[in-house]
Amino acid sequence: MQFKDVIGQSEVKQKLTGLVQSEKIPHALMLLGPEGNGGLPFALALAQYIQCENKGAEDSCGVCPSCVKNQKLVHPDVHFTFPVVPRKSGEPPISNDYITDWRTALAANPYMNVNEWLQNIGAENRQGNITVRECHEIIRSMNMKSYESGYKIQIVWRAEFLKEAGNTLLKVIEEPPADTIFILIVENLEQVLTTVISRTQLVKINAIEIEDVKNALLKRFDMDEGVARRIARITDGNFNAALIVADGQESENDKLLHRWLVACFNLKLKPSSSNTQSLLEWVDEVSKIGRENQKIFLKYALFFLRECTLLRLAGKSEKLEGEELKFAQGLSARLEAEQFEALSKVFNGMYYHVERNANPKILFLSNSFRIGSVFKNEEVALIGEE
Numbered sequence: 001m002q003f004k005d006v007i008g009q010s011e012v013k014q015k016l017t018g019l020v021q022s023e024k025i026p027h028a029l030m031l032l033g034p035e036g037n038g039g040l041p042f043a044l045a046l047a048q049y050i051q052c053e054n055k056g057a058e059d060s061c062g063v064c065p066s067c068v069k070n071q072k073l074v075h076p077d078v079h080f081t082f083p084v085v086p087r088k089s090g091e092p093p094i095s096n097d098y099i100t101d102w103r104t105a106l107a108a109n110p111y112m113n114v115n116e117w118l119q120n121i122g123a124e125n126r127q128g129n130i131t132v133r134e135c136h137e138i139i140r141s142m143n144m145k146s147y148e149s150g151y152k153i154q155i156v157w158r159a160e161f162l163k164e165a166g167n168t169l170l171k172v173i174e175e176p177p178a179d180t181i182f183i184l185i186v187e188n189l190e191q192v193l194t195t196v197i198s199r200t201q202l203v204k205i206n207a208i209e210i211e212d213v214k215n216a217l218l219k220r221f222d223m224d225e226g227v228a229r230r231i232a233r234i235t236d237g238n239f240n241a242a243l244i245v246a247d248g249q250e251s252e253n254d255k256l257l258h259r260w261l262v263a264c265f266n267l268k269l270k271p272s273s274s275n276t277q278s279l280l281e282w283v284d285e286v287s288k289i290g291r292e293n294q295k296i297f298l299k300y301a302l303f304f305l306r307e308c309t310l311l312r313l314a315g316k317s318e319k320l321e322g323e324e325l326k327f328a329q330g331l332s333a334r335l336e337a338e339q340f341e342a343l344s345k346v347f348n349g350m351y352y353h354v355e356r357n358a359n360p361k362i363l364f365l366s367n368s369f370r371i372g373s374v375f376k377n378e379e380v381a382l383i384g385e386e
């Protein structure tokens with residue numbers, strides 16, 4: 001991967017190429033940024049740049065033998081470590097057991113998140129981890145001579161998954177063999193051992209600019225500029241989420257949310273069997289869209305509530321339009337700021353539990369009652385009429 005294929009983030013690109021150009025590349029680098037913002041693409045582009053035989057000031061050449069191998073993810077001096085799932089019996093797994101799946105997944109989408117990766121290798125409800133055996137594997141390969149003349153590079157995707165096993169690596173990160181570079185990719189710094197953090201140089205990656213996500217979507221999909229901008233806004237600089245929304249272009253999170261709130265209100269107003277049935281049907285539908293889409297739906301709901309609050313305070317929203325705007329205007333005229341806050345709390349809590357594999361039916365159903373309880377009866381009828 002070349003830097004030109006990494007979306008936006010020109011400052012980070014300059015910083016990384018500058019480190020290489022001035023020969024100040026640290027032996028252990030930690031790339032920190034939230035999901036979907038490009039930690040892994042940056043690591044790939046940096047590794048390729050370091051090893052390129054004909055690099056320019058801003059990017060690798062893309063055509064030298066070293067670049068070709070890096071692009072195919074088969075460079076013998078670039079090693080990958082990533083979370084894998086425990087086996088039922090036998091030795092603990094190492095990343096190399098899954099290297100073919102890894103190459104395929106990265107070729108398809110280097111912005112993927114860890115849940116997607118783990119599902120890809122059949123994790124189901126098992127948690128992924130990076131094993132102590134994998135750490136010994138890293139130490140072994142870092143101590144071998146490089147195959148080609150340049151640097152040996154060890155990329156660790158999601159160093160959070162090292163957990164206590166990270167202790168095994170402290171020495172090799174602190175005093176690595178000559179011409180060795182560690183690139184650790186992290187989303188949640190508080191989940192990484194401080195002893196590991198303190199041995200690396202931190203580079204922060206920010207959310208991708210809305211405009212850059214929009215342009216990247218337009219390059220990849222045949223879609224309207226307005227649609228692309230809207231997806232970019234909702235997904236908040238997370239390109240992986242933007243891809244999922246764009247892929248299912250029919251994504252109708254606004255209607256899904258509208259129907260949900262109405263179902264919750266109606267049931268609270270009148271707990272009849274037909275109102276119960278409507279809510280159960282909705283819950284059933286949302287349970288089937290899959291965890292990644294549920295996460296995006298909840299992100300959308302949070303985005304929508306922020307816009308409603310803005311409408312309430314400033315009287316306008318620049319991000320909503322059409323039916324969605326009408327619905328938001330209706331809600332913002334009838335709900336107090338505290339009620340929006342209470343709803344945000346519910347959605348945030350749900351997001352947390354979706355990420356941790358909660359049963360979707362139970363989660364969405366039980367929270368439907370919490371949503372209902374946020375509303376006062378007199379509002380219910382008004383909103384239900386929309």
Ligand SMILES: [Zn+2]
Pocket residue numbers: 051052053054055060061062063064065066067
């Ligand atoms: Zn090259």
